[in-house]
Amino acid sequence: MAENIRFHFDVDGENFTSAGEASVAVKKKLRQLGFSPDVIRKVSIAMYEGEINMVIHADGGTADVEVTDDEIVIVLADHGPGIPNVEMAMQEGFSTARENIRALGFGAGMGLPNMKKYTDEMKIDTEVGVGTTITMKVYL
Numbered sequence: 664m665a666e667n668i669r670f671h672f673d674v675d676g677e678n679f680t681s682a683g684e685a686s687v688a689v690k691k692k693l694r695q696l697g698f699s700p701d702v703i704r705k706v707s708i709a710m711y712e713g714e715i716n717m718v719i720h721a722d723g724g725t726a727d728v729e730v731t732d733d734e735i736v737i738v739l740a741d742h743g744p745g746i747p748n749v750e751m752a753m754q755e756g757f758s759t760a761r762e763n764i765r766a767l768g769f770g771a772g773m774g775l776p777n778m779k780k781y782t783d784e785m786k787i788d789t790e791v792g793v794g795t796t797i798t799m800k801v802y803l
Contacts, residue, residue, distance in 0.1 A: 668696070668730040674714050674739075676723025679767065685726045686710035696730070698803075705781040705801045706735055712774040712781075713739040713797060719764050719774075720744065721794065737782075737799040745791035753779065 670692065672685035690707040710726060717724040721743020729736045746752050752759075753775050760770025779785045782799040789795040 664730070664732050668692075670726075670728040672726040674717045674723045674726055674741075676718050676721060679718060679769070682714045682718045683711050685714055689728050693730075693735075702735070702801060702803065706737065708781040709778045709799050709801070710737055710739075712777045713737070713799075715769060716774045717741050717743070719760050719769055724794075731803075733803055734783075735801045735803065737801075738796065739799075740794065740796040742794040745793055745795055746787065746789040747791050749787050749789060 670685075670689055672688065674685060675681045686707050689710060690703055693703045693706060706728075710728070714726065717726075717739065721741035724739060724741030724743070727738045727740075729738075751757055754772070755776045756772040758765075758770045758772035760772075764770045775787075778797065778799060781801075783802045784800040786798045787795065788797075
C-alpha cells in the first residue's frame with residue numbers, strides 16, 4: 664500500500680439504530696481492499712462494541728481508523744463520564760448500563776472484553792468527568 668488509508672466517523676449518541684454504521688462502513692471498505700475475512704471480522708467486532716459503548720455510556724463520540732501496511736489502528740474517543748474503574752470494567756459481565764438500555768438487549772458487560780479479545784493491542788485512556796479514548800490495533 665503506497666499511502667495509509669484513513670476513515671473518520673461521528674458516532675451519534677442519540678440513536679441506537681445508527682450505532683454500528685461506522686463498523687459496517689469499515690467492514691465494506693476492508694472487503695473492497697481485499698483484506699482477509701479474519702482481519703475484517705476482528706476490526707468489525709471491536710469497532711461495533713466500541714460504537715455501542717459510546718452510545719450507551721457517552722452520548723456518542725468519534726471513530727477513526729487508519730490502515731497501514733502493518734496494522735489497522737482504531738481510535739474511539741468520547742467526552743462521556745469516563746471509566747471510574749477500568750479493571751472492573753474489563754471483567755466479562757460487569758456493566759453500568761441503565762435498565763432501559765438492558766431492556767433493549769444491550770449492556771451485557773461484554774463490550775470492553777470483546778474489544779480486547781478481537782484486537783492484538785488495546786489501550787484505554789480515561790478520565791472521570793472528561794471522557795475516554797480507546798486505541799486498538801489489529802496486526803496484519
